[in-house]
Amino acid sequence: MTGNQIRLGLVGYGEIGSTLGRGLRGAGLQQVAAYDIAAFEGPYAALIQSRAKDAGVRLVRSAAELAACSDLILGVTPGSSSLASADALAGSLEARHVFVDVASATPKVKQGVAARLSATGARLADASIMGSPRDGHGLEILTSGPAGDFFREAMTPWGMNVSVVGPEIGTASGIKIIRSVLMKGMEAVVLECLLGARAYGIQDTIVASAARSLGKPFPDTVNSLLTTDVIHAARRSEEAAMSAEALADAGIEPVMTRATAARLAWVAALGMKEHFGGVVPKHFTEALAGIEEKMKSFQS
Numbered sequence: 001m002t003g004n005q006i007r008l009g010l011v012g013y014g015e016i017g018s019t020l021g022r023g024l025r026g027a028g029l030q031q032v033a034a035y036d037i038a039a040f041e042g043p044y045a046a047l048i049q050s051r052a053k054d055a056g057v058r059l060v061r062s063a064a065e066l067a068a069c070s071d072l073i074l075g076v077t078p079g080s081s082s083l084a085s086a087d088a089l090a091g092s093l094e095a096r097h098v099f100v101d102v103a104s105a106t107p108k109v110k111q112g113v114a115a116r117l118s119a120t121g122a123r124l125a126d127a128s129i130m131g132s133p134r135d136g137h138g139l140e141i142l143t144s145g146p147a148g149d150f151f152r153e154a155m156t157p158w159g160m161n162v163s164v165v166g167p168e169i170g171t172a173s174g175i176k177i178i179r180s181v182l183m184k185g186m187e188a189v190v191l192e193c194l195l196g197a198r199a200y201g202i203q204d205t206i207v208a209s210a211a212r213s214l215g216k217p218f219p220d221t222v223n224s225l226l227t228t229d230v231i232h233a234a235r236r237s238e239e240a241a242m243s244a245e246a247l248a249d250a251g252i253e254p255v256m257t258r259a260t261a262a263r264l265a266w267v268a269a270l271g272m273k274e275h276f277g278g279v280v281p282k283h284f285t286e287a288l289a290g291i292e293e294k295m296k297s298f299q300s
Contacts, residue, residue: 003157009070010034011063011085012077013048015133016102020076020160022055023137027159033058035066067092072100072154074127075113079105086116095121098147098154102127106177107170114145114169123147126169128176131161144171185256192247192256199250226284229264230272230291237264270294 008024010017013034021032032055039048039059052059060066066073067089075085082103093099099122101113110126117124125147131139138159143151144166152162165171197206214221229236240261244254272290281287 003154005030006154007031007069007071008033009066009073010057011066011073011075011089012036012081013039013052013057013059014076016129017074017076018048018051018055018057019133019139020074020137021052021057024155024158024160025056027137029158031058031069032056033060033066033069035060035063063088064092067094067097071096072098072151075099075101075103077103079103079109082109082113083116086113090116090120093117093120093122097122098125098150099123100125100127100143100147100151102129102141104128104176104180105173107174110170110173123150124169125151126172127151127162128172130176130179142172142175145169148172189256189260192252192254195252196247196250199252200246223284226287227281229267230276230287231278231280233264233272234268237261237268240264267291270298
């Protein structure tokens with residue numbers, strides 16, 4: 001099934017931009033253009049040009065040229081370039097345009113993009129990629145903001161997987177960025193743990209043991225960890241400190257493990273065990289509410 005033809009512009013033609021360009025052209029979208037500052041000079045120019053040519057995506061040389069040949073523009077640069085991209089487009093966007101910033105950036109940055117482009121009259125939205133380029137142009141994308149519904153309705157018929165998560169710019173990016181605290185942190189912790197496990201010759205045992213401990217639905221894991229954390233944070237902080245020492249003994253800098261010990265010591269210092277009278281709360285939301293209450297009392 002295909003939808004109405006729309007002129008699509010991509011700011012950035014790296015991994016995500018080229019994945020979307022190639023997939024959408026393959027799905028039958030006739031006009032896809034891209035502007036990338038590295039497309040015509042620098043070490044990646046040949047790669048970008050080759051990807052665009054193979055996909056049938058038109059490369060343009062300026063943000064103004066992209067705006068002239070596009071109706072819907074997706075910003076698919078790194079988040080560090082979001083504000084610069086907005087500045088580059090600010091003099092060329094008009095009320096007929098829709099601009100969606102799909103970069104991984106904080107809600108504050110996405111709101112800054114909207115502020116820079118508000119005078120153009122263009123309809124704006126925030127978006128975040130939750131899937132992987134391995135999924136092609138159908139990778140999961142969350143969107144929020146005034147133009148979120150338009151973005152979803154325009155691109156879903158072409159095979160994109162877009163879900164609207166709210167009316168405010170920053171909601172979609174907030175989901176992605178705060179989730180990354182867990183996902184990227186877990187990546188770093190697993191790396192640090194297994195480097196240590198290999199140094200001690202116990203890699204397979206550690207992986208099997210962790211699989212047994214974590215082999216349950218994630219909400220159950222969260223509930224188990226956080227409800228007991230508020231009671232046992234002091235002891236667990238001490239154990240994490242010893243884990244850091246063991247890693248250091250093996251020649252591995254325990255960056256994540258020292259941070260773990262510090263965070264658990266912080267929970268203990270809030271007096272959470274006393275707050276709950278030594279009794280494990282029934283649900284992790286109770287534990288979090290208790291921590292928030294103590295945080296406010298310390299701040300006041």
